[in-house]
Amino acid sequence: MFELLGIPPQALFGQLLLGLINGSFYALLSLGLAVIFGLLNIINFTHGAQYMMGAFVAWMLLDYLGIGYWWALVLVPVIVGLTGIVLERLMISRLYHLDHLYGLLLTFGLALIIQGLFRNQYGISGEAYSIPSQLVGVQNLGFMFLPNYRLWVIVASVVVCLGTWFVIEKTRLGAYLRAATENPTLVGAFGINVPRLVTLTYGFGVGLAALAGVLAAPIYSVNPNMGADLIIVVFAVVVIGGMGSILGAVLTGFGLGLIEGLTKVFYPEGSAVVIFVIMAIVLLVKPAGLFGRTA
Amino acid sequence: MAAEVEPLERQVAATAGAGGMPRHHQLIFAGLLAFALVAPFVLYPVFVMKVLCFVLFACAFNLLLGFGGLLSFGHAAYFGSASYVAAHAAKVWGLTPELAILCGTATAAGLGFVFGGLAIRRAGIYFAMVTLAFAQMVYFFSLQAPFTGGEDGIQSVPRGALLGLFSLESDRTLYFFVLAIVFGGLLLIYRIIHSPFGQVMKAIRDNEPRAVSLGYRVQRYKLAVFVLSATLAGLAGSTKALVFQLASLTDVHWSMSGEVVLMTLLGGMGTVFGPIVGAATIVTMQNYLAGFGAWVTVTQGVIFVVGVLLFREGIVGVLSRWLKKPL
Numbered sequence: 001m002f003e004l005l006g007i008p009p010q011a012l013f014g015q016l017l018l019g020l021i022n023g024s025f026y027a028l029l030s031l032g033l034a035v036i037f038g039l040l041n042i043i044n045f046t047h048g049a050q051y052m053m054g055a056f057v058a059w060m061l062l063d064y065l066g067i068g069y070w071w072a073l074v075l076v077p078v079i080v081g082l083t084g085i086v087l088e089r090l091m092i093s094r095l096y097h098l099d100h101l102y103g104l105l106l107t108f109g110l111a112l113i114i115q116g117l118f119r120n121q122y123g124i125s126g127e128a129y130s131i132p133s134q135l136v137g138v139q140n141l142g143f144m145f146l147p148n149y150r151l152w153v154i155v156a157s158v159v160v161c162l163g164t165w166f167v168i169e170k171t172r173l174g175a176y177l178r179a180a181t182e183n184p185t186l187v188g189a190f191g192i193n194v195p196r197l198v199t200l201t202y203g204f205g206v207g208l209a210a211l212a213g214v215l216a217a218p219i220y221s222v223n224p225n226m227g228a229d230l231i232i233v234v235f236a237v238v239v240i241g242g243m244g245s246i247l248g249a250v251l252t253g254f255g256l257g258l259i260e261g262l263t264k265v266f267y268p269e270g271s272a273v274v275i276f277v278i279m280a281i282v283l284l285v286k287p288a289g290l291f292g293r294t295a
Numbered sequence: 296m297a298a299e300v301e302p303l304e305r306q307v308a309a310t311a312g313a314g315g316m317p318r319h320h321q322l323i324f325a326g327l328l329a330f331a332l333v334a335p336f337v338l339y340p341v342f343v344m345k346v347l348c349f350v351l352f353a354c355a356f357n358l359l360l361g362f363g364g365l366l367s368f369g370h371a372a373y374f375g376s377a378s379y380v381a382a383h384a385a386k387v388w389g390l391t392p393e394l395a396i397l398c399g400t401a402t403a404a405g406l407g408f409v410f411g412g413l414a415i416r417r418a419g420i421y422f423a424m425v426t427l428a429f430a431q432m433v434y435f436f437s438l439q440a441p442f443t444g445g446e447d448g449i450q451s452v453p454r455g456a457l458l459g460l461f462s463l464e465s466d467r468t469l470y471f472f473v474l475a476i477v478f479g480g481l482l483l484i485y486r487i488i489h490s491p492f493g494q495v496m497k498a499i500r501d502n503e504p505r506a507v508s509l510g511y512r513v514q515r516y517k518l519a520v521f522v523l524s525a526t527l528a529g530l531a532g533s534t535k536a537l538v539f540q541l542a543s544l545t546d547v548h549w550s551m552s553g554e555v556v557l558m559t560l561l562g563g564m565g566t567v568f569g570p571i572v573g574a575a576t577i578v579t580m581q582n583y584l585a586g587f588g589a590w591v592t593v594t595q596g597v598i599f600v601v602g603v604l605l606f607r608e609g610i611v612g613v614l615s616r617w618l619k620k621p622l
Contacts, residue, residue: 043420094604100420101366102603105560108553109599116592229431232549236428239421269439276432280413283425287416 012265013144019261020254021150021219024157025212027253029234030241031161032208034249035168038181039201042092042103046084048231049114050206053080054213055222056118059129069132069218076214077207084206088199111228118224126223153215160211161250168246177201236279242292252290316485319620323568324482331474340466341538346578347477348535353558353570354484355527360556361565362488363520364500365415368423369430370528370555372410373403375547376433377529382449382542383442392455392463392472396533403529404522406433411521415514427549434547448543452536469538476534480527485567487523496520528555550592557595560602563609568622572610 029047036044044050057076061067067075087110095102135149168174180187180194188194213227220226241252256275264271282290316324334343352374359365381399384390390398414425437443444450454463463469487493499506499513507513536542545551554577562573577595584591602609608616615622 037420043424091600091604098607101423102607104366104368104420104423105556106600106603108556109596109603112553112592112596112599114596116589116596119589119592228549232427232431235424236431239417239424239428272435272439273432276428279425279428283413283416 009143015261015265019258023254023257024154026237026257027250028212030237030249030253032205034243036205037243041100045107046111047209048227049111050209051213052227054210055217058214058217059127059222072214077210080210081203081207085203088202115224126221129217131218165246236275240279240282242289245291248291335470340470344473344538346575348531349574349578350571351477351480352531353574355524356555357559357570359524363496366423367426369426369552371547371551372430372433373525373528374532377403377532378536378542378546379443381533382452382536386452391459399533400529404526407522407525411518415517437547452540563612566611569609569611
């Protein structure tokens with residue numbers, strides 16, 4: 001077998017794969033944040049909690065009702081998205097006329113409540129969610145083994161990201177959305193119900209987080225804190241990419257996942273902080289972010 | 296956020312400009328000091344010292360948020376790193392408490408300079424996310440670095456003897472040392488807010504483009520107030536390490552950053568005395584709810600939500616409106 005810089009290829013490709021998996025989640029979550037930020041102008045701190053809710057609702061559907069993975073993929077984003085819509089109508093919508101920072105504080109408070117409630121109910125040890133039978137097994141690629149489920153996660157994430165990009169950039173609904181981002185008053189004057197558009201957008205962003213949660217459930221243990229630390233890394237991803245462009249958010253997510261994976265191979269101690277270091281460099285060189293427009 | 300506190304601030308400026316501290320502020324400071332002098336004989340001293348440390352932490356944070364208009368979501372980084380360094384200095388290097396606290400505070404100042412310098416390149420929501428991300432970096436560093444003791448933290452830190460002469464082992468003696476530090480810190484913050492520097496700071500908060508057009512180097516002011524806030528947060532953190540004889544991951548965790556935001560929001564951001572009330576309330580609440588596990592988190596979340604939706608002025612903000620006096 002050949003070796004790269006003294007690293008056995010199995011370890012290298014294994015970590016790259018893990019990086020790509022992490023990147024899939026970074027991409028899905030930062031995409032949701034970007035979509036919500038585009039229209040609502042708030043940073044959804046609850047995003048991590050909603051990702052956790054996605055994983056938990058999938059587990060509950062299976063455990064209490066016997067509804068399996070494939071139905072969960074469809075049902076969970078809808079259920080969690082609906083809770084998001086309720087939150088937006090009852091609370092978040094009251095803050096649009098205020099400084100955006102209040103939105104951050106409100107959603108932070110909501111995240112604390114949701115995480116605290118789940119911790120009270122389920123403890124912190126976590127619940128196991130098994131891989132659906134169709135995706136058990138591995139592919140032998142010759143130089144490494146690729147678990148089917150992980151391949152599925154990457155494919156699903158890419159498809160969902162591209163689908164979202166297509167809807168926002170290429171369809172009529174997306175055109176309304178982008179127009180409302182630029183000038184909500186004018187779009188309202190054309191007879192489009194902007195508040196409803198805002199509510200549905202929030203629900204959609206939350207649904208994306210929940211979908212990421214379902215995809216994550218079989219890989220990571222389903223526990224109340226699974227979103228809390230992840231969301232901070234996703235914030236750094238968002239700062240690096242800038243929230244101006246959908247594809248930018250997706251590319252940054254996958255790219256940083258890969259870089260993190262590479263760091264695990266060559267300098268394991270630095271893997272937890274590498275994304276933050278990159279963020280510092282980007283702030284020095286291009287403060288608006290790689291794909292960002294100046295605020 | 297600025298628009299709501301603006302009228303009060305104008306009054307503060309007017310009265311303070313007329314000649315030193317306004318009379319009712321003098322009375323409040325005197326009342327607080329009198330209360331703090333009696334407190335250790337009535338209440339458990341370690342508890343009151345905890346309140347004092349968080350009072351200083353919240354006031355330092357409020358200097359940045361309430362008067363500088365900058366929401367840092369990562370102040371635990373300065374509080375916690377100072378706590379670690381002070382604990383390490385006292386335990387491993389065997390420094391006297393005042394030198395250990397100085398080491399911790401200097402660390403926080405240095406970190407504040409580096410992170411603040413980077414974070415002020417973005418504004419608003421991005422600023423909050425950048426500070427949070429840097430704080431998380433400090434957290435991961437503290438988790439892995441050899442001298443922090445990982446999950447255990449640095450335990451049984453010696454309180455030592457002040458200047459090598461006066462032993463601080465007894466809670467009562469330490470109490471007055473802590474009180475002196477915290478009260479000194481509060482007066483310093485008060486002075487900063489009402490100095491010409493503080494007036495420029497508030498001008499930048501209220502209308503940045505106008506401050507730029509008047510020729511102020513806005514970025515330098517922002518960095519200065521960030522470093523001041525981080526330094527004072529570090530002073531609070533170092534002192535806390537001596538009080539509890541412990542520095543741990545709790546001090547650098549993002550939930551600590553959230554707590555200090557909550558204290559300031561509850562008490563009233565942009566008020567002088569709000570964070571004092573907020574910190575005392577939250578620490579007392581944690582004390583009573585300590586046995587209920589995650590319900591503390593839920594309660595804090597509820598206070599956040601209610602505070603943001605209905606109660607944005609905070610306790611002291613509302614009092615101040617009723618009394619028609621800036622507090």
